[in-house]
Amino acid sequence: MIDADAKKTLHTYLRSARGALVWKLDGLSEYDVRRPLTPTGTNLLGLVKHLAIVEAGYFGETFGRPFPEHLPWWDDDAEPNADAWATEDETRADIVDCYQRVWDHADATIDALALDAPGRVPWWRDGDITLHRILVHVLAETNRHAGHADIVREQLDGATGLNATNTNMPDQDPAWWQNLHTRIEQAAKTAQSRSTTTP
Numbered sequence: 001m002i003d004a005d006a007k008k009t010l011h012t013y014l015r016s017a018r019g020a021l022v023w024k025l026d027g028l029s030e031y032d033v034r035r036p037l038t039p040t041g042t043n044l045l046g047l048v049k050h051l052a053i054v055e056a057g058y059f060g061e062t063f064g065r066p067f068p069e070h071l072p073w074w075d076d077d078a079e080p081n082a083d084a085w086a087t088e089d090e091t092r093a094d095i096v097d098c099y100q101r102v103w104d105h106a107d108a109t110i111d112a113l114a115l116d117a118p119g120r121v122p123w124w125r126d127g128d129i130t131l132h133r134i135l136v137h138v139l140a141e142t143n144r145h146a147g148h149a150d151i152v153r154e155q156l157d158g159a160t161g162l163n164a165t166n167t168n169m170p171d172q173d174p175a176w177w178q179n180l181h182t183r184i185e186q187a188a189k190t191a192q193s194r195s196t197t198t199p
Helices: 004-022 030-034 044-058 091-114 131-157 174-197
Strands: 117-121 128-130
Touching: 004 044, 004 091, 004 131, 030 044, 044 091, 091 131, 091 174, 128 131
Parallel strands: none
Antiparallel strands: 117 128
16 A cells, blocks of 8 residues: 555645646636637636546546536537636636535545555546556646646736745846846847757
């Protein structure tokens, strides 16, 4: 059996990543939490919606503990990528509340099972797994999407970090950041110039 402290550590990091992702919505307008900021439509509220589906599936059906609510975004006849954006009829509160109910359900699964508890992911080719593997997988996916949210939020209003009090960035004024941006851009141009002149 894998040590219980490992489960606690993984669960702590998952909870932190969830909180960071939801914080990215704070203080933004309805338009800004929904608007697409990449060519493929990446948006903050869609990231939250997607991760609700992720946790509901991996910590639910995988272990014979299905999430008790129907989430239509994952139905066989759902529009492709329906879990990656919010329609005008879906409220921010509804999506965030759903994600938080999914957390509660996932946390109950995590608390109830040992890390070596077996499960099966029906949509994986080799679907036989353990809770340990699913915790690592979901933690990696949540952090990946939290990274997307970091970049999207910074594009919107410059906000960075894990939460309102922890920016994880050097404490510098806007002029310092602009100077750094200029230096990085110049280094990129110089490197490009050198690569095109080198035989």
